[in-house]
Amino acid sequence: MHTRRSLLLATGLAATAMLTACATSPSPSFAERPPIVFMHGNGDSAALWQTTIWRFESNGWPRERLFALDQPYPLARDDDAVAQPGRSSTTDSAVFLKAQVERVLKATGADKVVLIGNSRGGNTIRNYVQNGGGAAVVSHVVLGGNPAHGIWAVKGLRENNEFSGLSGFMQQLNAPKGPNGEEVTPGVKWLTLRSDNNDKYAQPDGLWIGSPGQPTNIGYDGPALKGATNLVLPGVDHRETSFSPAAFAATWQFLTGAAPRSTAIAPEAQVVLDGRAIGAENLALNGGKVTVYAVDPATGARRGEAVHGKNIGADGRWGPFAARGDTAYEFVLSAAGYGTTHIYRSPFPRSSAIVNLRPERLTPADASAKAVVVFTRPRGYFDAQRDTMRFDGQSPPAGVPPRGSGVSSSRLRLPAAEPQRAVTGEFNGERITGLTWPAAQEHVTVLELTY
Template structure:
C-alpha cells in the first residue's frame, strides 16, 4: 500500500488541481441526488481495469457504483493505417461504433437521458469522434479527456500520415475543424475538460524520442492535448496515464462535473470486499478454457499461505468471480492458459471491484535460457527516475527504465539458469509487492502488478 508520505503527496496534488479548476467549473453541474451515469473509455491497447482506482475514488465520494461503467473495447489497438483493415486492430470508426453501442446500453439500463464520458489517450479520440460524428452530442453532457493526443502524436509529412495518431490524418483534421461561432475544436453543445502534463507526457513531445525518432521534430508541442473551446488544465509532472488515473486527475474531474471539490482523493475501505473481472488476451477477448487459482500470500515474500482460496474455470465470456477477499491480504492470481501459467501478485484491495482483469504474460524469445522471468509493472502510470522512488529486486533504477522521462511502465528481470526459487520484490512510492519466482522452462512467469 502507498506510504503515508505518498498518500499525503497525492492529496496535495489533488487539492492543487481542484483549486486551479474552481474558477472555471462548468455551469449547471449534475445534481448531487441524481448523479448521471459515467462511461469510462480506456486507451490504446488497454482495458477497463485501468479505471479501477478512479472508480474507487468516485464511489468513496458518493457516486453510486451502479452509475459507473468502465468498458472493454475488443481489439483496442489502433490500425497502422486507419483506412486499411489489420488483424487484431480497430479503426477509429469501429472504436466510435463500439462506444455508441455501450452508451446506448447504459442509457437503456439506467433510464438516464444523458451520460458523462471520460477517456484516456486514444479513448479521447473515440469519444470526440462519437460526439461529433456518431450522434453523441444529443446524449452526452460532459466530457473529460486525459492525455488525449488531440492534435496527434506527430504531424510529419510522409510519416504514417493516415495513422489515427497523425495530426495530418483526415481523421484528426476533421475532428479539429472549427465549430460554432467561436471556431472551437470541440462540439459546442457539450462541456469539455482536458487534462494534460506540463512536459512529461511521452505522447506530447516536440522531439520524436518516444516514437523511435530521437532528434526529429514531431511538430507537436507539450500542449498538444489542449483543445480550443474546452477547459484546459495542466497537472505538473504527471505522465501520460497519470493525467487520467491519478488522485489529481480525479480531483479535477470531480470539480468539473459537480462544481465542488471532492471530500477526499483517498480511497475509503469497505468492510466487505468482493472481487471479479475477466481473463483476457491482449485484444480484450475472453480466454475461454483458462483456469484461475487465487492464493493468500505472505506480503514480505509472496509465499502462499495454504491452499487456494478460490478456483474457477473460465467460460466463454471470460468472466471470473465473485470472490470474497480480505481487504488486508496480499494475493497471487495464478492464471493457467495456453500451456503457461502467469502468477500475478497484487496488493490488498481496499474496495470491491468488477474490473480486476487478468492478462496472461507471454515468454519472449529473449527469455530463452532464463531460469525465471519476473515483470514489474505499473498499469496506471509510468516510472520516472527523477520523480519517483522505485526499486526492483534491489536495483534502482530497474532494468530498462531510462534515467530521464516517464515513458516506461514495466521492467523485466531474467534470473539466471540454476537459480533456486526465491522471493523478488518491487517498490514504487511506498507500495511494495513481493512474489515468488517460478520455472520459465515450464512456461511460468511472475508479474508484480502495482495498484497505484
C-alpha cells in the same frame, strides 16, 4: 503518507482550485448522479479505471452508475483505412462506444451520460460525440492525456494513422465549429487534463516514437482543445492524466462544481472481486483457468490451499470471489498458448468487477532465463527522477531510463539455476513480493502495482 502520494494529493487539491478559477460556467451538482462511462486507451482494458472508480465510490457516486468498458481489439491500426488483424479502426471504436452508451442509458433510465476517456479513448469519445450522435446523449466529457492534435504531425510519417495530426480523422475532429471556431462539439461540457511536460505522447521531440532528435510538431499543450476547460496537472505522466488522485479531484470538481471530500480510497467491510481473463485483444481466454491464493505479503509464500478457482468460459469471468481487504493475493492464470502467469497484487481495499487478468508471454529474449519476473505499473509510468522505486534491490529497475516517464514495466531475467525465491518490487510506498517460477515450464511472475 509517502512523499510522492502527498505530492499527488496536493496537486489534486490545487487542480480543483485552478479549475474553479478557469471554468467559465461551473457544472451543476447532480441530485441523482448520472451514469459515467469510462473508455480506456490504446491497447488497454477496463481494469485501468479501478482506482478511479474506487475514488468515485468513496465520495458517494453510486457503484451501479459507473461503467468501465473493455473494447475488443483495443490497438489502433497502423493505417486507419486498412484492415489489420487484431486491431480496430476509429469507426470500429466509435460504433462500439455508441452501442455501450445505449446499453447504459437503457439499463439506468438516464437521459444523458458522462464520458471519461484516457489517451486513444479520447479520440473515440470525440468521434462518437461529433459524428456518431453522442452530442444528444452526453452532458460532460473528460479527456485525460488525449492526443487531441496527434502525437506527431510530420509529412510522410504514417499520415493516415489516427495518431497523426495530419490524418483526415484528426483534421475533421479539430475543424472549427460554431461562431468562435471551437474544436469541441457544442452543447457538451468539455474538460481536458494534461501534463506540463511529462506526457510521453505530447512531446516536441520524437524520442518516445522512435525518432529521437526529430521534431514531432506537437507541443506539450497538444491535448488542449479550443472551447474546452483545459487544465494542467504538473508532473503527471501520460496515464496519470486520468488515473492519478489529481486527475480524479479535477474531474470531480468539473462534474459537480465542488471539491471531492477526499482523494483517498475508503475501505469496505466486505470485498468481492471479479473481472475477466483476457488476452491482448480483450477477448476471453475461453478454456483457461484462474486459481487464487492468499500469500504472505513479505515473502510471497502461499498461506494454505487455494481460496478460489474457476474455469474460464466464453464471457471470460473468473469470479466472483469473496476476498479479504487486508490480504495480498496471487492470481494464477493458465491458458493454452500462454503458459502460466503468477500475478501478485496488493490487498484490495474495495470491491471491483474489473480486476482483469492478462497473461504474460515468454519472449525469445527470455530463452536462457531460468525465471522471469515482470514489475509493472498499469496506471502510470516509472520516472527515475520523480519516483522512489526498487526492483529486486536494483534502483532504478532495469530498462527504466534516467530521465522521463516513458516506461511502465521492468523485466528481470534470472540466468542461474537457483531455488525458488522471493522477488520484491517497490514503488512510492507500495511494495509487492512474489515468488519465482520455472521459465522452462512456461511460468512467468508478475508483480502488478495498484497505485
